[in-house]
Amino acid sequence: MKMEFTALFLAVAVVxxxxxxxxxxxxxxxxxxxxxxxxATYLHHASDVLKLSF
Amino acid sequence: xxxxxxxxxxxxxxxxxxxVLLVAFGAQLILHExxxxxxxxxxxxxxxxxxxxxxxxxxxxxxxxxxxxxLTAAAGAAFASRQILLHIMPGDPGYGSALLGYHYYTWAFxxxxxxxxxxxxxxxxxxxxxESDKAQPLDNFARAAVWLVLALTALNVISSLLECGFAxxxxxxxxxxxxxxx
Numbered sequence: 479m480k481m482e483f484t485a486l487f488l489a490v491a492v493v494x495x496x497x498x499x500x501x502x503x504x505x506x507x508x509x510x511x512x513x514x515x516x517x518a519t520y521l522h523h524a525s526d527v528l529k530l531s532f
Numbered sequence: 533x534x535x536x537x538x539x540x541x542x543x544x545x546x547x548x549x550x551x552v553l554l555v556a557f558g559a560q561l562i563l564h565e566x567x568x569x570x571x572x573x574x575x576x577x578x579x580x581x582x583x584x585x586x587x588x589x590x591x592x593x594x595x596x597x598x599x600x601x602x603l604t605a606a607a608g609a610a611f612a613s614r615q616i617l618l619h620i621m622p623g624d625p626g627y628g629s630a631l632l633g634y635h636y637y638t639w640a641f642x643x644x645x646x647x648x649x650x651x652x653x654x655x656x657x658x659x660x661x662x663e664s665d666k667a668q669p670l671d672n673f674a675r676a677a678v679w680l681v682l683a684l685t686a687l688n689v690i691s692s693l694l695e696c697g698f699a700x701x702x703x704x705x706x707x708x709x710x711x712x713x714x
Binding site: 479480481482483484486487488490491493494495497498502505506509512513516517519520523524526 | 569570572573575576577579580582583586587590591596600603604607610611614678681682685686688689692693696698699700701703
């Protein structure tokens with residue numbers, strides 16, 4: 479996936495901005511979406527083949 | 533615990549998160565060690581830890597705001613523990629330099645566990661949740677903490693863009709991909 483970490487940092491900054499200037503509901507909804515995206519990114523990387531050398 | 537004390541402690545938590553993000557930047561810029569994809573994910577979780585305290589500072593303490601931080605810390609601890617397990621074999625040098633005997637991902641795991649314990653301790657004080665519908669007058673100490681973590685997160689947006697460029701981030705980054713193109 480391209481630019482996933484930049485997108486995630488940007489999403490977190492947007493969630494913070496929503497928490498500081500927006501409504502609670504908006505901030506919580508954006509938080510949930512960002513957390514799901516972060517976990518999905520983790521699972522995507524965790525499913526990569528490990529290059530182990532025994 | 534009074535409501536105002538809880539808000540002050542949440543602001544202190546924001547400063548602690550800012551310190552973690554600053555140390556990570558320090559390792560990146562002073563030691564020239566670029567964060568790997570899993571390292572970036574852990575940084576993202578540290579930044580996300582700030583959302584709960586920001587909500588507490590702005591709207592007053594609520595259990596749901598602490599739940600936001602707990603979910604984030606649990607995910608962050610899971611990400612860090614995977615990286616610890618990836619380097620657990622004897623003889624594995626680990627990723628990056630060690631700081632005070634531990635690699636950054638081990639410190640990250642410890643940090644997320646400390647966050648879980650601190651949040652659980654905060655949740656034990658029910659008095660902070662009274663009168664939660666009233667707006668709180670914001671002091672400069674809390675306001676500055678929010679701006680600091682926001683600024684550091686914005687800097688991470690730029691840093692990760694420089695590191696990964698417009699493509700997928702390499703597993704073991706050694707150079708800033710975007711700067712290579714210039």
